[in-house]
Amino acid sequence: xxxxxxxxxxxxxxxxxxxxDPPNMLARTFARTSARFGTRTLATRMPIVGGNWKCNxxxxxxxxxxxxxxxACDTSGCEVYVCPSPLHVGLVQGKLTSGAVVAPQNxxxxxxxxxxxxxxxxxxxxMGITWVLIGHSERRGEFGLPTPKxxxxxxxxxxKYILDKGLNCVFAIGEPLPIREKGLDAVLAExxxxxxxxxxxxxxxxxxxxxxxxxxIGTGVTASPEQAQETHAAIRAWIAKxxxxxxxxxxxxxxxxxxxxxxxxxxxxxxxxxGFLVGGASLKPEFADxxxxxxxxxx
Ligand code: 13P
Numbered sequence: 001x002x003x004x005x006x007x008x009x010x011x012x013x014x015x016x017x018x019x020x021d022p023p024n025m026l027a028r029t030f031a032r033t034s035a036r037f038g039t040r041t042l043a044t045r046m047p048i049v050g051g052n053w054k055c056n057x058x059x060x061x062x063x064x065x066x067x068x069x070x071x072a073c074d075t076s077g078c079e080v081y082v083c084p085s086p087l088h089v090g091l092v093q094g095k096l097t098s099g100a101v102v103a104p105q106n107x108x109x110x111x112x113x114x115x116x117x118x119x120x121x122x123x124x125x126x127m128g129i130t131w132v133l134i135g136h137s138e139r140r141g142e143f144g145l146p147t148p149k150x151x152x153x154x155x156x157x158x159x160k161y162i163l164d165k166g167l168n169c170v171f172a173i174g175e176p177l178p179i180r181e182k183g184l185d186a187v188l189a190e191x192x193x194x195x196x197x198x199x200x201x202x203x204x205x206x207x208x209x210x211x212x213x214x215x216x217i218g219t220g221v222t223a224s225p226e227q228a229q230e231t232h233a234a235i236r237a238w239i240a241k242x243x244x245x246x247x248x249x250x251x252x253x254x255x256x257x258x259x260x261x262x263x264x265x266x267x268x269x270x271x272x273x274x275g276f277l278v279g280g281a282s283l284k285p286e287f288a289d290x291x292x293x294x295x296x297x298x299x
Pocket of ligand 1: 052136212216217218219220256257258259277278279280281
């Protein structure tokens, strides 16, 4: 671990090497001081909320209204990113005015070349993009169609490539319903399966984990705050044991799965929920209310 100074702020990072061209939002991640929570002392983690537009909207004419929803967010107490569909990334990059950033929904595992249909991290870097989302369950095979699943091994290769190229990553994990029905131990075992190949890459300054139970995605069924909290806490405890207590304390874990303006305040009150990855509600003006809810809860 070493200290880096951005402007007047000291920022703790656990990177082995300084990231290339660190964006402002990265600097703010560790700009907060320690706070007491219950009987534990935790480094306060800057909340982070992402809007995953998935394969929406249909027409380019609809994109500006969605950009307005992102630009309406107050990012002073919460980092914000948006994941436009691949075709629309270029329509959004450069149009965000409130400090939010673009994070494409997927990327390739290598550079440019003969990779039809792919998006290279190198192309993103050249466009000024600093974050990318990988590992969404809709890419891990929960797609409703027999498309090839992205394996844990492939995702580890992608994450290494992303970090090597100086970008930051939202790494999504989560369990399907049959595993949830077996209880927390089974859920944790599934999350560990998805995290173990990347555990040495979990730099809290550059990687955010998005825990998204598959059964809550797009269903209107949200994990209860207690259910989400105990899962986040179990993931954090595993990281503390398998990586280090400092990484566990610093890394941000977002909740995703039917998060909306109504349930965000209660979920935000949970100590191990550091933000949201929002699908449907990120296409609506209420997205700014979700950002405001977690910023208020963690202030
Ligand atoms: P919903 O918020 O629509 O349930 O989607 C969650 C999600 O998959 C975000 O990546």
